[in-house]
Amino acid sequence: MSAHPTSDKQRVATLPIRQASAEDAVVIAGLLHEFNGEFDVASPGVPALTSRLESLLAERSTICYLSRCALGVALVTRRPNVWSEGPVDLLDELYVVPQYRGLGIGGALITRLVADARDAGVSVIEINVDEADVDAQRFYERHGFTGRHGPSSERAFYFSQEL
């Protein structure tokens, strides 16, 4: 609609990000469900996700951010850690609705959650990124993350076991 896509981009990028509350559970559930659909991963469905989010968002260990109009969501879980004074945050999900990508919403979500984590005394923020998803790896590197760890600058693989 606009003759100035760059200005649009700048406008969207500065949209405010807010921390979600339990009342946002159904909106977040819808976004996470869409997310799984896009990547062909089974989803427990919006009603189940809503009910879980209602409980999780009432606790301090799950923190969620929404961009205005819920065009993007970031979901973080916080846990204690023996190696540092402060806790560790894991960015479980970062999702932007497909047609609004490239407008800076993901970056605004990351910037906000990193700033809040720093204020809360968090020591480390972690993310697991698919090996083939080089764009996401670059995105996280631009936002201060690294996939190289320790004295030998090694990569680490994420291993898991479903019970």
Added chain:
Amino acid sequence: MSAHPTSDKQRVATLPIRQASAEDAVVIAGLLHEFNGEFDVASPGVPALTSRLESLLAERSTICYLSRCALGVALVTRRPNVWSEGPVDLLDELYVVPQYRGLGIGGALITRLVADARDAGVSVIEINVDEADVDAQRFYERHGFTGRHGPSSERAFYFSQEL
């Protein structure tokens, strides 16, 4: 001392594993400090680790296992998760004192923590393993873990940012 190293190996492998309590904090701190020393990673030191472990082990989100005589330790943190009914466990550290490796202590620790996690309704157990540490990757694969995820059987890299 024994003429039958295989029997020794079997004996050690069946040594009981117990869940640690806050009273074990100093012993666990010593093991974790040794661990970091072995891999040239800075450690906050035994007194600081002891004090953190005393608080962490008093909470339900940090779970620690010790083999008899503290020859090995496994440290797990538990957090909620939106994708599954049950929580997610992360195996933060698994360490066996060098001279007692190859005796099955690590395997006994893993077997016990997986069994307890299943009983506690945990949905997923996670571990981050260095890319070059192929032995550790094989060890975890033997114990039911996989580094390949989702419909495309992809690997995922662990990214982090220190604050």
